[in-house]
Amino acid sequence: MTTSTNGKFNRKPLIAGNWKMNMDHVQGITLLQKLAWTLADAEHDYGRVEVAVFPPFTDLRGVQTLTMADDLKVRYGAQDLSAHDSGAYTGEISGQFLSRLGCEYVLVGHSERRALHGESNDLLATKVAAAYRYSITPVLCVGEGLEIRQAGTHVEYTLEQLRGSLAGITKEQAETLVVAYEPVWAIGTGEVAGPEDAQELCAAIRNELSSLFGIDVASKVRVLYGGSVKAGNAAAILAQRDVDGVLVGGAALDAAEFANIVRFEHHLVTD
Numbered sequence: 001m002t003t004s005t006n007g008k009f010n011r012k013p014l015i016a017g018n019w020k021m022n023m024d025h026v027q028g029i030t031l032l033q034k035l036a037w038t039l040a041d042a043e044h045d046y047g048r049v050e051v052a053v054f055p056p057f058t059d060l061r062g063v064q065t066l067t068m069a070d071d072l073k074v075r076y077g078a079q080d081l082s083a084h085d086s087g088a089y090t091g092e093i094s095g096q097f098l099s100r101l102g103c104e105y106v107l108v109g110h111s112e113r114r115a116l117h118g119e120s121n122d123l124l125a126t127k128v129a130a131a132y133r134y135s136i137t138p139v140l141c142v143g144e145g146l147e148i149r150q151a152g153t154h155v156e157y158t159l160e161q162l163r164g165s166l167a168g169i170t171k172e173q174a175e176t177l178v179v180a181y182e183p184v185w186a187i188g189t190g191e192v193a194g195p196e197d198a199q200e201l202c203a204a205i206r207n208e209l210s211s212l213f214g215i216d217v218a219s220k221v222r223v224l225y226g227g228s229v230k231a232g233n234a235a236a237i238l239a240q241r242d243v244d245g246v247l248v249g250g251a252a253l254d255a256a257e258f259a260n261i262v263r264f265e266h267h268l269v270t271d
């Protein structure tokens with residue numbers, strides 16, 4: 001008998017939309033407004049399922065202004081941050097600036113940052129620490145590429161990324177962490193990991209956090225799945241025991257589609 005008051009979820013599900021390098025600041029406001037209206041029409045209960053968007057840096061001031069003016073319940077965050085606080089780091093954005101812009105979350109170590117910008121686990125550990133310095137919750141992204149998946153070493157590889165990118169954080173910090181498992185071969189390819197694959201890795205990540213930081217961490221940390229999530233496959237993925245949410249790319253650029261993912265419970269078959 002579980003004491004859960006939120007369906008199968010002991011942890012509040014988080015439905016997150018990573019806009020990547022899409023939506024300029026005008027388009028971004030329109031998208032957020034549409035999303036908020038669609039969810040308001042559907043009487044979405046944000047206390048039950050949390051919603052967050054990750055727009056480009058240049059959209060964040062507009063997103064903040066709209067959120068404050070209309071008292072929106074959608075949370076938001078940035079797609080990256082600097083490991084440094086300030087100084088001669090041309091082109092970088094400090095966690096301090098993000099905090100001033102009302103960001104509650106920041107993506108750290110998205111596979112596109114790891115692959116295209118050579119971000120290592122060591123660097124990412126310093127970015128995770130920077131996020132915590134400004135009380136921003138990191139959404140740490142991990143996940144294997146196709147070759148590793150085919151070699152069958154994906155669990156060990158992903159857990160190694162997890163350990164490396166969390167080096168030096170405290171148990172208290174770990175308790176507020178969000179981890180997103182995003183297998184690279186499933187990102188933007190239409191190739192979605194099966195619900196069982198998502199469950200396997202989300203459970204392995206939770207177990208690893210438990211042995212790294214203690215069991216209560218594992219019961220609090222939310223572990224998301226990302227990679228070709230759409231309204232049509234979200235419910236089955238979110239029905240898995242250890243999947244506490246999804247990190248959505250392409251489908252987050254369409255307000256109606258993303259709202260349907262947020263409302264996944266309406267597509268769940270209850271047991």
Ligand SMILES: O=C(CO)COP(=O)(O)O
Nearest residue numbers: 018187188227228249250
């Ligand atoms: O990378 C992703 C989210 O961060 C996933 O992107 P897609 O949903 O477009 O596959």
